[in-house]
Amino acid sequence: MIASQYVIIGAGFAGAATAYHLARRGVKNILLLEQEKVAGVHSSGRNASMIRQVVPENAVMRLAKEGAAFLRGLPSDWQIPVDFQRNGSLLLGSGEGWDRLSRDAEMAREVGIEVESWLPEKAKDYVPVLKEANFDGAIWCPTDGVVDIHALLSGYLKAAFSMGTQIRYSCAVQGIEVQDGRACGVLTAEGLIRAETVINAAGPWAAVVGKMAGAVEAPLRPCRRHLFVTTPLPWVDPKWPFVWDDAHGIYFRPDSGGLLLCPCDQDEMAPGDPPTDSSVAELLAEKIRQRFPGIADVAIRKSWAGLRTLSNDGRFVIGWDSKVRGFFWVAGLGGHGVTTSSAVGALAAGLILDPSERRGGPFSPGRFAS
Ligand SMILES: Cc1cc2nc3c(=O)[nH]c(=O)nc-3n(C[C@H](O)[C@H](O)[C@H](O)COP(=O)(O)OP(=O)(O)OC[C@H]3O[C@@H](n4cnc5c(N)ncnc54)[C@H](O)[C@@H]3O)c2cc1C
Incomplete structure (x- = not known):
């Protein structure tokens, strides 16, 4: 034994x-x-693969801050390089969603996370494909980014x-x-x-x-979420931050010369290898049309699904x-x-x-x- x-x-x-x-x-x-x-x-x-520190739950936010700081300065017992692209994040909000996001940003400041509130114009200058998007404001977190998982x-x-x-x-x-x-x-x-x-x-x-x-x-509920990657797109700047419209549940970020996109679907599943569902691609297309018309003409190269395990x-x-x-x-x-x-x-x-x-x-x- x-x-x-x-x-x-x-x-x-x-x-x-x-x-x-x-x-x-x-x-x-x-x-x-x-x-x-x-x-x-x-x-x-x-x-x-995104490192996001501004989240609605205070106790999780503190862990997120500590987790991001660890990646910025890996300790001496660490043995392999880990690429952490600190392009930052832009969290978009409108209506009540913007009020909520502003409260989260205030909590982030209290916790010691660097954040700025941006007017839509500034966010649109930074990420030009947002030109036609409709939102009341954005929270910019410069120490967020994408890590090699x-x-x-x-x-x-x-x-x-x-x-x-x-x-x-x-x-x-x-x-x-x-x-x-x-x-x-x-x-x-x-x-x-x-x-x-x-x-x-x-x-x-x-x-x-x-x-x-x-x-x-x-x-604890395992919930499926799909991710999509487009074909390479010449207009994508690899230095863009990840952009997340929280209230409407959609995000995108640069990936492999194109974009990685997510419609933030959430279907409860049994633990295992979740099957993909083709109707989620339609949900994504609809959300892009509504929230980010500037990226409407993209072709999907690959997609997959994974499970997020959520407590109630x-x-x-x-x-x-x-x-x-x-x-x-x-x-x-x-x-x-x-x-x-x-x-x-x-x-x-x-x-x-x-x-x-x-x-x-x-x-x-x-x-x-x-
Ligand atoms: C689509 C998607 C996007 C996400 N995006 C992000 C993001 O951008 N940023 C972020 O911070 N997080 C993100 N997450 C969440 C993150 O991936 C999870 O929180 C994290 O990977 C959970 O890790 P875990 O070790 O708990 O689970 P897992 O990685 O699933 O590991 C559990 C392991 O336990 C093993 N296991 C289970 N039962 C047994 C058993 N009986 N005996 C032996 N082994 C067993 C399994 O095989 C598995 O390898 C995302 C998740 C998904 C699905």
């Missing part, structure tokens, strides 16, 4: 960053288990590995061993792996893994389970798991290692205990 002090389930951003931060705090006995042959097959390899994920895993973390691929956790109300191992096809702490970083499967342990029933209150689920001792959650990262990854890993490692941090906090799974 194999034994490990910490077993982490899932090698996406949640699991990889938690392993990395545990390892850099001196923990040696970590085993990271991933059901796929490689890391990043699911949400962590299928997202839009594959290098970032590999970076966490490589650094964790070099500090002693073991990583096993093609190893699905099929059950959680619980004795006297305490998690004490995981069941795999190779048998039982004993552990003092079991960490649930299973992304879209987090609720399933929670059930295996008989843990708190966290209301929009907050992450990070902390010790309140029903099963020794069972820890790092899940429900929704649409912010890349941006916040380092901060999430650091928070999780801190909560795991510091016994005085055993309860509470805005992300505590205990908030779902009935």
Whole structure:
């Protein structure tokens, strides 16, 4: 029988960053288990790669700020370069949407994130394809940008590995061993792996893994979202920021000489490899016509879909389970798991290692205990 002090389930951003931060705090006995042959097959390899700090939830915004700062100055134990294009972001708003965005920007200033409120004219000068777009104002965040997600994920895993973390691929956790109300191992096809702490970083499967342990029933919903990439477009400036019309749910950014576009669709799905739905391309075309007529004539070269795992209150689920001792959650990262990854890993490692941090906090799974 194999034994490990910490077993982490899932090698996406949640699991990889938690392993990395545990390892850099001196923990040696970590085993990271991933059901796929490689890391990043699911949400962590299928997202839009954007680092966005201005979000409606204060506690998430703080993690986003810390996550972005980490990318700007990677520490000395980091081993591979990670391209982080700091082109900034422009968040557009109109009507009540603009009031909401202005409040978020005010909160960002209080948190210490650099933001400016721009009149539509200034945003249209900066990104000329917005000329015909209709909005009341824009929030400019110059320290946002686009990161190489594959290098970032590999970076966490490589650094964790070099500090002693073991990583096993093609190893699905099929059950959680619980004795006297305490998690004490995981069941795999190779048998039982004993552990003092079991960490649930299973992304879209987090609720399933929670059930295996008989843990708190966290209301986590995997929701599908599509991304589209156009053919190369000579008029796209690769230095443009990402542009996001929050209230109408559409964003675009430069990608591979063309644009990456998203209609912010959100359909609940079972965990897995979500099928693409051709009707979402029509939704995108309609939203472009309505919100960004300046980019109406684009041809789509490829598209794909991934799952964002959302909690019902929009907050992450990070902390010790309140029903099963020794069972820890790092899940429900929704649409912010890349941006916040380092901060999430650091928070999780801190909560795991510091016994005085055993309860509470805005992300505590205990908030779902009935
Ligand atoms: C279309 C889209 C766009 C997005 N855009 C952005 C963005 O621009 N910026 C941003 O910050 N975030 C974005 N996100 C969100 C971000 O991708 C996620 O928050 C993040 O990847 C979640 O990481 P995770 O580790 O929790 O999940 P995952 O990456 O899904 O990792 C979970 C892992 O657990 C493994 N696993 C599950 N069950 C088991 C088991 N029983 N045994 C072993 N292994 C198991 C899975 O195989 C998987 O590899 C986007 C998401 C989507 C879908």
